[in-house]
Amino acid sequence: MTAPSAPAAVLIDGIGSLVTNDPALGEGPLGEVADAALIVEGGRVAWVGPSARAPRADVRVDAAGRCVIPGFVDSHSHIVFAGDRSREFAARMSGRPYEAGGIRTTVAATRAAGDADLLGNATRLLREAHAQGTTTLEVKSGYGLSVTDEERSLRIAGRVTDEVTFLGAHVVPPEYAEDPAGYVDLVTGPMLDACAPHARWIDVFCERGAFDEEASRRVLTAGQERGLLARVHGNQLGPGPGVRLAVEVGAASVDHCTHLAPEDVDALAQSAEGGEGTVATLLPGVDFSTRQPYPDARALLDAGAAVALAGDCNPGSCFTSSMAFCIALAVREMRMTPDEALRAATVGGARALRRTDVGHLGVGARADFALLDAPNHIYLAYRPGVPQVAAVWKDGELVSGRP
Numbered sequence: 001m002t003a004p005s006a007p008a009a010v011l012i013d014g015i016g017s018l019v020t021n022d023p024a025l026g027e028g029p030l031g032e033v034a035d036a037a038l039i040v041e042g043g044r045v046a047w048v049g050p051s052a053r054a055p056r057a058d059v060r061v062d063a064a065g066r067c068v069i070p071g072f073v074d075s076h077s078h079i080v081f082a083g084d085r086s087r088e089f090a091a092r093m094s095g096r097p098y099e100a101g102g103i104r105t106t107v108a109a110t111r112a113a114g115d116a117d118l119l120g121n122a123t124r125l126l127r128e129a130h131a132q133g134t135t136t137l138e139v140k141s142g143y144g145l146s147v148t149d150e151e152r153s154l155r156i157a158g159r160v161t162d163e164v165t166f167l168g169a170h171v172v173p174p175e176y177a178e179d180p181a182g183y184v185d186l187v188t189g190p191m192l193d194a195c196a197p198h199a200r201w202i203d204v205f206c207e208r209g210a211f212d213e214e215a216s217r218r219v220l221t222a223g224q225e226r227g228l229l230a231r232v233h234g235n236q237l238g239p240g241p242g243v244r245l246a247v248e249v250g251a252a253s254v255d256h257c258t259h260l261a262p263e264d265v266d267a268l269a270q271s272a273e274g275g276e277g278t279v280a281t282l283l284p285g286v287d288f289s290t291r292q293p294y295p296d297a298r299a300l301l302d303a304g305a306a307v308a309l310a311g312d313c314n315p316g317s318c319f320t321s322s323m324a325f326c327i328a329l330a331v332r333e334m335r336m337t338p339d340e341a342l343r344a345a346t347v348g349g350a351r352a353l354r355r356t357d358v359g360h361l362g363v364g365a366r367a368d369f370a371l372l373d374a375p376n377h378i379y380l381a382y383r384p385g386v387p388q389v390a391a392v393w394k395d396g397e398l399v400s401g402r403p
Helices: 086-093 100-112 115-131 147-157 180-198 213-225 242-249 262-273 284-290 297-303 323-333 338-352
Strands: 010-019 032-041 044-050 059-062 067-070 072-074 134-137 164-169 201-206 229-234 253-256 279-282 307-309 369-372 389-394 397-401
Touching: 067 338, 072 338, 086 284, 100 147, 115 134, 115 147, 115 389, 115 397, 134 389, 147 164, 147 180, 164 180, 164 213, 180 213, 201 213, 213 229, 213 242, 229 242, 242 253, 242 262, 262 297, 279 297, 279 338, 284 323, 297 307, 307 323, 307 338, 323 338
Parallel strands: 010 059, 010 067, 072 134, 164 201, 201 229, 229 253, 253 279, 279 307
Antiparallel strands: 010 032, 032 044, 067 369, 369 389, 389 397
């Protein structure tokens, strides 16, 4: 019997600018290496450095002077759903304010859809994200809101990602409109029992129109007691307790952060001092799509808070899978530099998922990266709306495009 051959070592050289996100490997906080190369073997980065010093490999790919960046780590999405809310978007653009209640429209469509349809839609959106440079994608439930439908949503999410989040506490479904406390009992009892085996994370929409501080704390605590890690939707629609609750319970991330008080910024900054604190995950595509104010990224960064950018692909408040679009918004509307925005979309997202194997291209990292049709990463914001991703590798395998 012939022994299986070792995986081929692949050399990508002729890289005009390689963003490693490791300052020890190159210039500045992005660890940029000019005229660079990297070697991929066994799904991991095996070597990084100048092209002139690159070791031999089995296969060579010529980047032809183009830029390579770590794959985007999108730490917030809702891609297990059915239905369409384009008319709701049109109504918002005509002046109707965004409210959390629109989620119930998607709940009805998702409950009525078959498993194959839900998986097919999620797979299509995952491929769409891959084509735009995303290699790690968190996926939430939250459009089932019954024991059966939340459990199947998580099973389907687990078919497309390892980063699965139980969000039974998205909104209160219509059948519990007169008994919201009873719905919290369901979420923290039978629903959690059914869903915990399929998830890594638990999340709650701590917001007016969804769940108040007391109910949110109860949901998060119940999930943590079942071994799930916490994340929070907070401070999206107005000032509220979401940010401070997230820090209090040790959540890995609090997402949206559109309306921040000075004490919220301070809490996030103090959390970051400890290393594994709560990340402020900003979702500028949502604010674009709902015509809300953009988060004050500058205040968070200047205070020392950890910041991530994520896409929040969902059918209601932000139907985009483009992290490059979110980077362009962050630079233009949130006063982030191109370097800060790229780092937030890679290292920041990894930190929001408590991952150290993605978001960078140091030796030993997962070989998740994108080849841009551009000489440097600034083009992601410099040329908004223009496709910039030529090819994408995940775990060392080409998953989209061609070099």
